[in-house]
Amino acid sequence: QVQLVESGGGEVQPGRSxxxxxxxxxxxxxxxxxxxxxxxxxxxxEWVALIWFDGSSKYYADSVKGRFTxxxxxxxxxxxxQMNSLRAEDTAVYYCARGGDYYDSSGSLDPWGQGxxxxxxx
Amino acid sequence: xxxxxxxxxxxxxxxGDRVTITCxxxxxxxxxxxxxxxxxxxxxxxxxxxxxSLQSGVPLxxxxxxxGTDFTLTINSLxxxxxxxxxxxxxxxxxxxxxxGTKLEIK
Numbered sequence: 001q002v003q004l005v006e007s008g009g010g011e012v013q014p015g016r017s018x019x020x021x022x023x024x025x026x027x028x029x030x031x032x033x034x035x036x037x038x039x040x041x042x043x044x045x046e047w048v049a050l051i052w053f054d055g056s057s058k059y060y061a062d063s064v065k066g067r068f069t070x071x072x073x074x075x076x077x078x079x080x081x082q083m084n085s086l087r088a089e090d091t092a093v094y095y096c097a098r099g100g101d102y103y104d105s106s107g108s109l110d111p112w113g114q115g116x117x118x119x120x121x122x
Numbered sequence: 123x124x125x126x127x128x129x130x131x132x133x134x135x136x137x138g139d140r141v142t143i144t145c146x147x148x149x150x151x152x153x154x155x156x157x158x159x160x161x162x163x164x165x166x167x168x169x170x171x172x173x174x175s176l177q178s179g180v181p182l183x184x185x186x187x188x189x190g191t192d193f194t195l196t197i198n199s200l201x202x203x204x205x206x207x208x209x210x211x212x213x214x215x216x217x218x219x220x221x222x223g224t225k226l227e228i229k
Contacts, residue, residue: 035218037166045158045166045209047218059216062123095165106213108156110168110177 002026002111004096009116012086020081022096022113030054030074033099035109036081038092038118048094051079053102064090086120093117124148124212128221134229139200143224145193145210154214157186157195160223161206169208170195202228 008020022034036048049070050059058070069082079096093115100107125148135141145155157170168177170186173193183198197204205228210221 044223045160045211045220047211047220050216050218061217105216106154108168108171108177108213109158109166109211112165112167114165 002098004098004111004113006094006096006113006116009094009118011119011121013122014087014120016086017082017084018086018118020083020094020096020116020118022079022081024077024079024098027098029077031101033101033105033107034070034072034079035097035099036070036079037095037097037109037112038090039095039115040089040092046092049081050099050105052105057105059105083118086118088120091118091120123217124151124215124219126210126212126219126221128208128210128224130224131222132225132227134227135200136229137200137202140196140198141200141226142197143195143208143226145188145195145221147191147193147212147214150190151212151214153189154212155186155188155193156211156213157184158209158211159204159206160209166209197226200226 003025006022051070067085072079095112095115097109097112127146129144153173155173158166160166174186185196207223207225
C-alpha cells in the first residue's frame with residue numbers, strides 16, 4: 001500500500017536550519033507531485049510547498065518563500081524540505097502528502113504521512 | 123492569494139442529524155475544491171475532490187457540491203465516527219490555501 005514516512009523533525013533554535021525527509025513506498029514515486037503541509041499545535045492546516053513529479057517546478061507559501069526549499073530525489077523515492085532561518089512561528093507538525101500525477105498539479109493531497117514535529121525555540 | 127472561509131467554525135450536532143458545512147473562496151476556484159476530515163491526533167483524510175467526487179472508501183452519507191466561490195459539504199445521518207474537524211482546500215492556484223476548519227462536536 002502507499003506509504004509516506006517523514007523524518008528529521010526536532011527542536012531547533014531560532015535562525016537555525018533543519019531538513020525534513022519523506023520517503024515514499026508502494027507506488028511509482030516519479031509519477032506524482034509532492035506537497036508539504038504544516039499544522040501548528042492546536043491549529044489548522046497550512047499548505048507549505050509543492051514540487052512537480054520531475055522536480056521541474058516548485059511553489060511555496062508566502063510565509064516560507066525565500067527560507068524553505070522543496071526538492072526531491074526520484075532515485076531514492078524521497079522528497080525533502082530544507083528549512084532555513086527558522087522562526088518560532090514555524091513550529092508545527094509537518095506532513096508530506098502525495099499530489100496529482102504528472103502535470104496534474106491541482107490533484108488532491110492523498111495520502112498523507114504521519115507527520116514530524118518541528119519546534120523552534122530558544 | 124485566495125482566501126478560504128469556512129462556516130461555521132464549530133458545530134454541535136447529534137447522531138443521526140444532517141449537517142452542512144460551507145466553504146467560500148475569495149475568488150473563483152472553479153471546481154478545484156477538496157474536503158478533508160481530521161480526527162484528534164490523526165492525519166487528515168481525503169473525503170471529496172473536485173468539489174463533488176467522493177473518494178473511494180468514503181461513506182455515501184458524505185457529499186459535496188458547489189463551484190466557483192461557494193461550496194458545501196453535507197453529512198447525512200451523522201455517525202459517531204464523523205465527529206472531527208473538516209477542512210476545505212483550493213487547488214486552483216498556488217498557494218493552495220486551506221479553510222480554517224470546522225469542528226463538528228457531539229451535542
